[in-house]
Amino acid sequence: MPDPIYLDHAATTPVRPEVLEAMLPFFGPRFGNPSSTHRWGREARTALDEARERVAQCVGANPDEICFTSGGTEADNIALLGTWRARRESGRNAIVTTPIEHKAVLGAVHQAVREGAEERFCAMLDTGIVDVSSFEALAGDDAAIASVMWVNNEIGTVQPIAQLAAHARAVGAVFHTDAVQAFGNIAIDARSTPFDVLTISGHKIGAPKGIGAVYIRRGTVIEPLFHGGTQDRGRRPGTENVAAAIGFARAAELAIAEREAKVAQLARLRDRLEHAIVARVPDAVVHGRDAAERAPHILNVSIPGTDSESMLMALDLRGVACSAGSACQSGSVSPSHVLSAIGVSPDLASAAIRMSLGALSNEAAIDRAAEVFAVCVNKARGMAAAGD
C-alpha cells in the first residue's frame, strides 16, 4: 500500500521539529520547578514567563491575561464554569451558547445547569452560522456569559465573533469564544475584538497534546476550578507544564508568522479536494459551503446512501485517515450534533465525513485521497467497477 494519507489535522497534528527542539532542554538540564527559589527554579520561571509573553503576543493580549491549561477542554471549563460561578450571585444566571459548540463547552454548560444555571441555545441558520438576532434576543442583561465558538470543528464555519462579542459587552455579559480551530487560521486580536475569554490549544498547531491556554481579559473575574497552590495567580494551581508551555509558545509564533501563506495554501488544497470529490460524486453534499466564511482546513461532506462508519473503515483500510461526527470514548461513531443542529437530515448527518488539512497535506496526497474517496463511495453504493 502507498503511504497513508493523514486528513485529520482538526483532530491533532504532529509536533513540529522546531517545537520539539525548543522543548528538549526542559526535559533535561532545565528541569526546574518554576515555583522554586533556587537557580533551577528561576531558570524555569523565566522561561515560563517568556512563553506566556510570546503566547500573549500571538493574540494581542497582555501576558497576565494568559493562563496555561492542560488543553482546550480545561480552558473551556475555566471559561464557562469559572465565570458563571463567579457571577452567579450577581443576579445574572443565564448562559447563552449555540448547539454546535464543542462538547467541552456543552458539557461545562450542562454542569452549570446542574448547579442552577439557565441554559439558552441560539437558533442556527442552515448555513452553519449562528442566527445573530436569536443571539441578541437571548443575551440580555440577565446573561452571565455568552459562549460561541470562532470556527466550528466539524464543518469549519466562521462565526461573526466581533459582532456577537460587541453585543455581549453592551449588555454586560462576559463573552467567551472557543478559538481552538481558529487559532492559526483566523487573525485573533484581543485589542480589536471585544471577547473577554478565549480558548486556544497546542496540539492543533504542532505543539504537543496536554497544553493549551485560556485568555482572560483584565477585569474578568473567574473562580478557579482547581484548588491548591498559587501558580498562575491562583487561577490554575498545579506545577506548570513548563516544557509544553515553551513548545506551545514556539508553535504559536510559527503559526502566526505563517498564517497568511498557510491559509492561502490550505484553502487552495481544500478547494481542490472539494472539486475533485464533487466532480466524481456529483450528489455529494458539502456542509458549511454557503457560510459567509469558512476556515481553510476543514471539508465536511455527506454522500447520500452511505454511512460514515463504513466509509471511515473503508477509507482507512485504503490508507486515507479522516473522521466523522464526534468520536465517543470507545472510538465508535455517533451522528453529529452539529449537523443535526443546522438542520441536516439524520440520514445525511450519519453519512458525514470530515477531512481536515494541514502540515501533512499536499497536492499529490489530496488527489489520491479524492480518488480513493470516490472508489469507496462507489463500493458503498454497490456500484463497484469491475476489477477494482
Place this chain on the structure above:
Amino acid sequence: MADRVLVAMSGGVDSSVAAALLVEQGYDVVGATMKLFCHDGDLPDRPCCSLDSVNDARRVCQSLGVPHYVLNLESAFGRDVVDDFVNEYANGRTPIPCVRCNTFTKFRDLLVKADAIDARWIATGHYARVAGGELVRGRDHSKDQSYFLWGIDRSVLQRMILPVGAQTKPETRAVAHRLGLEVVAEKRESQDICFVPDGDHTAIIRQRLGDDAPALARGPFVLSDGSVVGTHEGFARFTIGQRRGLPGGYREPMFVVAIRPADRAVVIGPREELLGRGVTARSVNWLVDPPAVGASVEVQVRHRAPPARAEILRIEADEVELALDEAVAAITPGQSLVMYDGDRVLGGGFIERARPARAMLPVRAA
C-alpha cells in the same frame, strides 16, 4: 492478495484467539468490536462489551498488527435484541437474546460492514464449526455454542469462519499464551447477558416498561387446579422449571410449570407437570434442506440440555411441531428449539409451547 476477514471481537479470549489464528493462517484480518448499548452507567466489572473490553480488543489487534474498529450498532441492537427481550418477559416467556444477537446483529448487520470493506469472510469466537457448508457443534461439547447460532441465514455459512470451534477452551487459552495475548489469556468467561447488569434482568424491564409494568406487579401463585397458594412480585422474575422463590410446605419439590400473563399467574406444580412430550416452535430457520415430516431428529430445548430424540410431526411456513420420544422437562416458551443430526445443526426456532402428551402422526392410508 489474501482474503480479508472481519473478526467480531468482544475483547475476550475466544475472539482474540480467533483473530490471532486467522492472522497466522495468512488472512487479511480486520478486527471490529460492536458497541451494542450505552456505557453511560459505566459498570466497572461487566465482563463483556464494556469500555475495557473494547480497549482489550484494540490492544490485541495492535499486537497482531491488524486494524481494529469500533462499530456502533446500538440502535439496531436495541430494536432487534433488547426490545424483544423485554417484550418476551412481558409476555410471560423467557427470551434468549444471544440467539437474536447472532441472527440479526453479528451475522446480518455486521455482515453489511464486512461488505463495506470488501471482506469475503466474517469470523467470531464461537465454539461451533462450519464444515461442508453446514453448521456443526464445536469439538469441545462442553463449550458448544451451536445452540445459539440456528437463526443465521443459511447463505451466511458460505462466509463464516469459526476458528476456535475445532479446539477446547484450554487449548484456546494455551494458544493465547503461545501468541503472547496475555491481556486476554486468563480472562474469565462472561456468563451474564451482556446488557443486563448484575444478572438482574428486571432492572431493564423496569427501565423500559416502567415501575408499574404488569410483568413486575404482584400476582398469584396458583396450582394447576386453579387454587391460589400465595403471591409473587412479578411473573417476569420466573422461568419454567424454576424452584427458587416459590411457596413451600409441599411433600414433593415444586417447580414453575407455566406463566400466565393474562392474570399474572405463576403456575406451580410437581415435577411430572413439568414434563413435555411435544413441542412447537416458530420463526423456524433451516440451515440444511428441511427434513421430511416423520423424520427422526435430535432436539435440544435449552443450552447444555442433553439432546432428545424426536419425530417431526408438522412443518408449516416458519413453524415446526415435534413429538418427543421421551418426556423432556421444562420446555420453556421463548427459549430455542434446535434440531440436530448428531453434530450437524439442521435448524431451529423459538419455542412456542409444549404439549404434555405425545401427539402421533396420523396413520396414513397406504
